[in-house]
Amino acid sequence: MRRPIRTTGAVAAAAVTALLCTAAPAAAVPPADTECTAPAGPYQRQLEKHLGRPVDGRQSPEDCRAIRSFQTANDRPHADGFADLATYRTVLVVEATPDPNAAGRCPVESSRMTCVDMDRQLLWVQTGKRVVFGPVPIRTGRDAQETRPGRHAVYWRDRDHVSTIYDNAPMPYSQFFDGGQALHGHPGDLYDGGGSAGCVNLTVDDAAKLWDLLALEDPVYVWGVKPGTAD
Template sequence: MAEPAPESACTAGTGPYQRELEAHLGRPVDGTQSAGDCTAVRAFQRQHGVSPADGYPGVATYRTMLVVTARPDPNAAGDCPVREHRVTCVDMDRQLLWVQRGSRVVFPPVPIRTGRDAQETRPGWHEVYWRSRHHVSTLYDSPMPYAQFFDGGQALHGTPGSLYGYGGSAGCVNLTEPDAARLWDLLTEGDAVYVWGTKPGTED
């Protein structure tokens, strides 16, 4: 039987979230990529389905790290109000969404993309007032699958491609299509949505 091919060396350079990934992975926090850092980041990417799994500490890997870190208790800081009914929590600071009923998380945290400057997602209490499974935006002629509208045209919905480009949405809360489909199956009209924080890279 042939020997398995040796794994190629990890050669990705220093990334914009180098220090954050070093700290999370228990590596020396010096902000400079080493071969050991690269290997550790690549292992994390493979474990959590980040593609490409090349060891580069970029935005997709960092955002995945935020999800993993939040998963045990996304509302540890108490920013999302606890109610007896179901509440969809939209954390613009960490760009995360989860759903809780009381203190029990019924939809674990997932990555999102909220509004960019001048088109910010509006904070505060809202509720799902209309749902459209195969919606297409009349403003932008773009697909908005699993759209669940919660405030003046802003909706929770799936988006094709990556969540990590373009600087932000036009005000909606974008999810991956698989996450948006799972959220669609959970929520209904009248469900509460609570939005807070500031998207990184936008003005306060």
């Protein structure tokens, strides 16, 4: 028997509001012509390629300012010119936005389909070929706790779910699709740690929007391999 959907929207809204109210304000962005002193980051070459800079993996003042301008334009909280993981994931979102399913990996059907691309760590929702949500960055399962690929369906939704396995961790806007794995919001830094315990993590804001869009029985299609995990 399918579990009932819990509708405690007021509690969820209060929790999200509290999170927003306690979040640290974004750092002030320096003018574009000020000195930029960040060292080369782990995703230096990827940022250089995206920004049309010489791809040598070495940070120059011009590289630093170009990366900082990209971070500022895309509302990154730390616009400092450092090519970190979060900035690289933003590049993947920007590059995928015109047509996230250009490679045709996600099934194109007349009904709504949630697409989870573990290779690029992206999620979007499409109806036919029309993208109706995303792409947005995600975090899938770490090594030995990988998110299971294949075609699934949303079978249970819990707006205010709390994990009974992982230290009562909050899982807002949970939409379960396969054996305890869910699409859900991750309060805090989406890029901390090596991955989730199998769920598909989104920012809380993106998870809330996805909650409003999906329904029980909606298909979820997962493919690819999270970078850093075994094939």
